[in-house]
Amino acid sequence: MRMCSIASGSSGNCIFAGSDNSHILIDAGISGKxxxxxxxxxxxxPQELEGxxxxxxxxxxxxxxxxxxxxxxxxxxxxxKTIAAIxxxxxxxxxxxxxxxxxxxxxxxxxxxxxxxPIHVSHDAVDPxxxxxxxxxxxxxxxxxxGTYDNYLIDKLKGIHVLLLEANHDVRMLxxxxxxxPLKQRILSDRGHLSNETSGRLLCExxxxxxxxxxxxxxxxxxxxxxxxxxxxxxxITLGDTPYSGSDFPLHVAxxxxxxxxxYF
Numbered sequence: 001m002r003m004c005s006i007a008s009g010s011s012g013n014c015i016f017a018g019s020d021n022s023h024i025l026i027d028a029g030i031s032g033k034x035x036x037x038x039x040x041x042x043x044x045x046p047q048e049l050e051g052x053x054x055x056x057x058x059x060x061x062x063x064x065x066x067x068x069x070x071x072x073x074x075x076x077x078x079x080x081k082t083i084a085a086i087x088x089x090x091x092x093x094x095x096x097x098x099x100x101x102x103x104x105x106x107x108x109x110x111x112x113x114x115x116x117x118p119i120h121v122s123h124d125a126v127d128p129x130x131x132x133x134x135x136x137x138x139x140x141x142x143x144x145x146x147g148t149y150d151n152y153l154i155d156k157l158k159g160i161h162v163l164l165l166e167a168n169h170d171v172r173m174l175x176x177x178x179x180x181x182p183l184k185q186r187i188l189s190d191r192g193h194l195s196n197e198t199s200g201r202l203l204c205e206x207x208x209x210x211x212x213x214x215x216x217x218x219x220x221x222x223x224x225x226x227x228x229x230x231x232x233x234x235x236x237i238t239l240g241d242t243p244y245s246g247s248d249f250p251l252h253v254a255x256x257x258x259x260x261x262x263x264y265f
Contacts, residue, residue, distance in 0.1 A: 029060040122191050201236055
């Protein structure tokens with residue numbers, strides 16, 4: 001399998017996941033042109049995509065789905081409520097009704113030789129999900145846009161090999177920053193975003209001896225920076241109640257405006 005972040009951040013998100021034979025996107029929150037360019041860097045033609053899986057309806061996750069669906073007839077997978085919210089958003093343009101495919105949390109579906117499982121998360125959207133993708137004995141997950149985690153989520157993530165995990169903000173930077181108070185409260189709430197520290201604590205819960213790689217994503221442009229997220233998460237692992245240290249596994253930070261290193265596993 002392989003995973004590549006084409007873009008990840010508060011201004012746009014698009015993650016490629018696939019095997020040798022099957023290719024999907026998790027979200028399409030950047031322009032269609034940037035998505036196409038990112039795929040071409042991976043040697044993938046947009047026509048080869050077998051689906052775009054949408055986590056929720058916020059614009060930094062759906063900006064490019066209209067172009068991608070109209071130009072390449074790529075099916076769009078999302079929950080029923082998320083599809084309804086996308087249809088109400090006129091900025092994405094008209095999308096062929098037949099391209100929408102309804103998915104349900106905890107009900108895996110088969111796309112080529114991939115098994116994709118939508119998993120419910122807590123975020124301020126109508127029906128947000130994350131996705132776990134499996135091919136034979138290899139698995140990965142894209143976990144962003146959640147304000148908290150629980151045993152349900154930890155159980156879903158146990159045993160995975162590659163994880164793209166949100167490390168959205170540094171709490172002190174957010175509290176001292178220029179955001180309006182209501183926005184700060186929303187980000188810090190259980191329906192907001194994971195901080196660097198919380199990201200590290202969640203990672204501690206799912207590490208195992210066969211874990212391969214973690215990539216931190218969805219960093220805030222205003223309230224975080226790459227080195228801080230990297231060092232904070234590594235420290236949480238090293239100091240946490242776990243037999244592992246922050247240097248035991250490769251840890252990357254997804255780039256905001258260009259494709260990140262492709263992870264093969």
